Amino acid sequence: MATSTSVPVSLPVPRIPRTRRPVQEILAASPLVTERKVLLAAPRGYCAGVDRAVVAVEKALEHYGPPVYVRKQIVHNVHVVSELESRGAIFVEENEEVPEGALVVFSAHGVSPAVVQSAADRGLQTIDATCPLVTKVHREAVRFAKNDYEILLIGHEGHEEVEGTYGEAPEVTTIVNNPEEADTVQVKNPDKLIWLSQTTLSVDETMEIVRRLRKRFPNLQDPPSDDICYATTNRQAAIKNIAPQADLVIVVGSANSSNSVRLVEVALDHGAKAAYRVDFANEVDETWFEGVSTVGVTSGASVPEVLVREVVSLLAEYGFNDVAEVTTAEEDIIFSLPKEIRSKLKETGDDERALGGRGPRPESR
Numbered sequence: 001m002a003t004s005t006s007v008p009v010s011l012p013v014p015r016i017p018r019t020r021r022p023v024q025e026i027l028a029a030s031p032l033v034t035e036r037k038v039l040l041a042a043p044r045g046y047c048a049g050v051d052r053a054v055v056a057v058e059k060a061l062e063h064y065g066p067p068v069y070v071r072k073q074i075v076h077n078v079h080v081v082s083e084l085e086s087r088g089a090i091f092v093e094e095n096e097e098v099p100e101g102a103l104v105v106f107s108a109h110g111v112s113p114a115v116v117q118s119a120a121d122r123g124l125q126t127i128d129a130t131c132p133l134v135t136k137v138h139r140e141a142v143r144f145a146k147n148d149y150e151i152l153l154i155g156h157e158g159h160e161e162v163e164g165t166y167g168e169a170p171e172v173t174t175i176v177n178n179p180e181e182a183d184t185v186q187v188k189n190p191d192k193l194i195w196l197s198q199t200t201l202s203v204d205e206t207m208e209i210v211r212r213l214r215k216r217f218p219n220l221q222d223p224p225s226d227d228i229c230y231a232t233t234n235r236q237a238a239i240k241n242i243a244p245q246a247d248l249v250i251v252v253g254s255a256n257s258s259n260s261v262r263l264v265e266v267a268l269d270h271g272a273k274a275a276y277r278v279d280f281a282n283e284v285d286e287t288w289f290e291g292v293s294t295v296g297v298t299s300g301a302s303v304p305e306v307l308v309r310e311v312v313s314l315l316a317e318y319g320f321n322d323v324a325e326v327t328t329a330e331e332d333i334i335f336s337l338p339k340e341i342r343s344k345l346k347e348t349g350d351d352e353r354a355l356g357g358r359g360p361r362p363e364s365r
Contacts, residue, residue, distance in 0.1 A: 047231030049131030112167020145169035155198030253300030260300030
């Protein structure tokens, strides 16, 4: 008797229309506002690691054919995940959900050695799309653990990136979630102690945690180089520049995107009168515009530019036609695609795109 197998089916994220208040009604509620402008943060949106990971899945679908399984969300953005699902990507939580021998892509956030081993045990073909900057932190954890250091890992427990880094040396690693935990964490040897961090944290909060830790453990060592990635740092610096001038800040990004959530916090901490995070323009509440003359707009490091442009277009409908880009840094970082993808591209003669991180591609998504 023939048996049938079921293939998970995922539907695109619906864009639910909202009934908006008329433009004139919003403008009438702000009679004292004579000038309306948008300050558009730069840099914003896709970073090199995100671009690399998304291209890796696209190329895997193109050259291996669907389905291509992806462990966890390849990046933390509902639009990107939905787009890839529509092309044949299947997102799973664990390797056990992937058929034996199938192809699985590890997300940009990285995985622990235990996850790599479980994939090998199931005979899975793997493509490791871990961001190289996350890989750097993994290597630091391994090296310091081998040298008998105790590691204080600053990050959010339960986040995929923290789980992966912690898994490199769980016996000597303690996660520190916030400044309050820095005041209470216990260590075995305060004279051989180093801190590492999740790459997408608030720079200011991380430094506060380190300050508190060092007050208790004066011999605490710093990582060899910054663990918070360039993109997180640059996006926070850009919104810090805009926030004091903004009546309202809109951050485009998903709720599970650590760096997007941090941008809202940074905006409020640095002078924005109000700040909100949205996935799509249709989530923007037009009542936010009442009494507002200046809106700051930015996006997290896993957000394609098309979503930002939709927000800017909505703002224009409500009179915010003067758009000025505020640039605080230039980014030209590029990363090679995962070695498994590069080998496939070479084998098939595909030289269209072997790098991730620079160029206009996210604009058209």
